Amino acid sequence: MKKERVPSEPEAVWSEKDMAGGETVGAQVIILRTNGCCWAKAGRGGCTMCGYRTASMSGVTAEDLNKQVDLALSKYKGEPFVKIYTSGSFFDPAEIPAAVRDRIFDEYGGCRRILVESRPEFLTADLLSTLPAQLTVALGLESSDEEVLRTCVNKGFTAAQSREAGMRLKDAGLGVRTYLLLKPPYLTESDAIEDAVSSALFADPFSDEISVNPLNIQHGTVVERLWKRGEFRSPWIWSLIEVMKRLSGKVNARLMSSPSGGGSQRGVHNCGACDQRALAAVERFSFSQDPRDLDCGGCECKSTWERYLGAEKMLGTADDVGRVLANELNIRG
Ligand code: SF4
Ligand SMILES: [Zn+2]
Structure with a gap:
């Protein structure tokens, strides 16, 4: 109950x-x-x-x-x-x-x-001057692409506004943790990887930490409706690992991810057999920042993920191609 x-x-x-x-x-x-x-x-x-x-x-x-x-x-x-x-x-x-x-x-x-x-609109210079020195404010930037923010996320503020708030926080001597959304709806898996990488580079100058948050399908949301229709697949853990690998050594901020719903169909997931190993690798890396910790021992589904990325490009769609073409291409993941 x-x-x-x-x-x-x-x-x-x-x-x-x-x-x-x-x-x-x-x-x-x-x-x-x-x-x-x-x-x-x-x-x-x-x-x-x-x-x-x-x-x-x-x-x-x-x-x-x-x-x-x-x-x-x-x-x-x-x-x-x-x-x-x-x-x-x-x-x-x-x-x-x-x-x-x-x-x-x-x-x-x-x-x-x-x-x-906090959303950036509440972070005025007057307020920041009154806050305790050990405070870190997490900003939900999600993406540095204004079009993605407006049309895919409906965020209601711009990336420029997040950056201004981040700079104000830094000027006030406070910490900044920036959240990025891995795989906003309507983006293909490959575009989502590119979007997360470029968003992290954008956020780095005003962030102490960058948390890459793979989309987790929540109840009653637009994304849940798309998912139920086969028009969205939550991201692969391979994509999250790829983002971390590409950013490792390229940003000063600490890179981290602690996915909600990881390993479930609604959360970031691989084939099921390797999910816990792959998530553990991401967790280790989040603390150590050592890219060798991202090695989770591999799995057969890595080539399925690669075929998934290729199929999306070939078909020009952000739909869940694994679900749509499961029988034809055997790329269900
Ligand atoms: S994700 Fe968007 S709607 Fe949800 S709490 Fe943050 S600003 Fe509000
Ligand atoms: Zn696997």
């Missing part, structure tokens, strides 16, 4: 590993329940791959949020890194009122590193 969602309880709290000050450390992850992303609620449907609209609530008060923070604090075990997500923008006052925000920074003031996410 589905758990009832209560506004005074966070969506989730757990502990995992991440990096702070060049070291692997424990990180507390808190997902707060808020009134949701302003862009998803704006009537334009939000981003094409984002299912957070269904996850957020309405009528969440400052009191509810304070109770959520109390609960997160009760589970806090002194992790040096704290990551606070809201399924939207931490700096949108409609999601997190300023008093709650200040309390969070105060309570976690002893942490070595704090990470939050």
Whole structure:
């Protein structure tokens, strides 16, 4: 039975590993329940791959949020890194009122590193001058291609606006983690690889970390509709490895990826037999930055992936060619 969602309880709290000050450390992850992303609620449907609209609530008060923070604090075990997500923008006052925000920074003031996410429009120079020095802000750039952002992602801001926000954060002495979307809808797998590589090069000057996020098909999204019709396949793990290999040594930012839904049909996946090995290689690389760690021992499906890329080009389509032509070409992956 589905758990009832209560506004005074966070969506989730757990502990995992991440990096702070060049070291692997424990990180507390808190997902707060808020009134949701302003862009998803704006009537334009939000981003094409984002299912957070269904996850957020309405009528969440400052009191509810304070109770959520109390609960997160009760589970806090002194992790040096704290990551606070809201399924939207931490700096949108409609999601997190300023008093709650200040309390969070105060309570976690002893942490070595704090990470939050925000759309660029909330990151004004005035606000940034008031923020704690150990803060990293994650920016959802997704792609540096303005056309991809507008037509494939429906992001509602431009890559130039993300870059300006990133520069402002750097000027204020704060950290920047940039998210890139691997395989926005309507792009072929090969175009998606190129898009992620060029987007990382674009983001590097204002990013301390670049997180390559392979698209994970969420419920109730435009992408889910395309997927159900055979017009989208979530990316191959081989594509993610290819992006990392091509960028390794070319950017100063730390490259990382911790895919949601990896190994499932909705998430980044290969043939099934090698998925966990390939994902483990990506995880190792995310910490070490050593491209030798991307070697996962290979699999027969790597040649299937290569044929998949070739078939897409030949047919000139971003549809799931494996599904469409499974019988004819035997390239199901
Ligand atoms: S991806 Fe981010 S900006 Fe886009 S709708 Fe979802 S929460 Fe809002
Ligand atoms: Zn395989």
